[in-house]
């Protein structure tokens with residue numbers, strides 16, 4: 001049966017409430033645990049096998065030769081290291097899942113908008129065993 | 130009275146996606162409607178053939194932004210069947226929970242869109258606020274709001290932790306209350322009733338004949354649901370009812386979707402209570418033996434079909450996707466016949482079409498050889514104004 005102004009009680013009930021929208025970036029909600037953000041590569045664990053690059057659905061991982069700025073004593077036998085281009089990444093976490101050495105991990109860093117293409121890269125951790 | 134042909138699209142009158150309707154009108158009334166599709170070919174099926182099965186999961190997840198999990202569910206269960214492996218029960222339960230959460234957010238989104246199309250934006254804002262609850266749950270479970278990446282060949286990738294279960298169950302109570310409220314609201318609110326009752330009628334025999342699927346066919350009083358008829362994942366164990374409505378109009382589609390949401394809330398709570406204790410996934414080999422499979426699943430919009438042909442390598446030879454919207458177009462043509470121009474947006478929106486985005490509508494008056502262009506907002510506004518005038 002049609003009842004005019006059927007929604008009015010609901011509107012009145014919500015009237016004194018705060019807006020539901022969060023005014024980002026002035027107000028930030030903490031990300032949920034398990035959010036897939038920027039990658040971190042634990043250099044000491046990586047053996048340079050390239051499995052991550054092979055399984056990446058958007059070919060965001062390129063196996064590059066060991067860069068000069070990386071410590072030479074950590075160099076793996078293959079002499080390769082995966083470089084993640086976050087501009088192409090889907091944040092699916094398949095690379096993390098495929099890595100046999102747990103050398104890749106995803107952080108909770110999600111604010112990745114940048115003017116600089118070079119900033120769209122993974123973080124390299126040279127310390128963690 | 131002479132008829133006028135009105136081509137709408139390739140851009141969409143109701144949702145912002147490319148499709149073409151040629152609508153023949155006589156005054157205000159539509160006498161014939163034709164749908165032309167194919168403006169948004171993305172080459173996903175071909176791309177699947179060039180990628181490995183693992184990479185295909187993420188590609189197919191992106192066929193649709195709303196029912197992303199449906200596509201991966203259909204694909205992975207097809208591949209699992211080719212591999213002839215039984216997925217652990219816990220994996221299947223979690224897969225089904227995400228499926229139902231996805232149905233909740235998809236139907237809630239649709240309810241908001243339907244409200245918008247009939248000029249009831251308050252409903253849009255309230256439903257989309259409530260939908261955030263489900264989006265948050267999906268993010269808590271999977272780590273992402275939209276493309277959850279939960280499915281993998283052999284199960285799911287993430288477990289649902291013990292601590293999360295009470296939150297989810299409580300959230301489902303809240304959500305069910307909201308759904309019950311919307312059902313009551315929609316059956317009382319004059320705006321909704323006037324714009325949906327008796328509009329876009331698809332009689333039962335026509336729904337069967339035209340091969341409609343999903344909520345569209347169930348709103349025509351046909352109890353067809355792939356989850357019951359050909360149960361996949363954990364649907365054979367979960368108790369639920371197939372919701373139907375017999376008024377066969379747009380209102381029936383609103384009601385069926387809301388009733389389905391209530392069912393989904395119950396199903397999720399039941400599954401969380403009965404979550405099996407075994408593994409969430411199996412590690413399966415990458416090479417899939419030669420064979421072919423047709424995998425079906427009831428996506429929020431209707432029956433989704435994936436055909437997969439394997440050739441013994443780690444890449445499929447052919448992947449074919451039949452989305453539910455495709456099956457519903459003939460019904461839209463039928464429903465549009467005899468309606469007012471003002472009802473076109475809501476009738477098209479009533480099947481919850483899913484194509485891809487743009488925003489322009491062309492009207493051509495063939496008699497006067499005149500062309501004018503309306504965008505979807507203008508057409509929507511025209512509909513709202515028309516009903517305002519009619520009422521006063």
Ligand code: SF4
Pocket residue numbers: 045046047048049050051052053081082098099100101102103104
């Ligand atoms: S990150 Fe892992 S998968 Fe990638 S090259 Fe290193 S060890 Fe191999």
Ligand code: SF4
Pocket residue numbers: 055056057058059060061084088089090091092093094095096
């Ligand atoms: S998260 Fe996915 S898309 Fe991104 S680099 Fe890893 S595998 Fe590639």
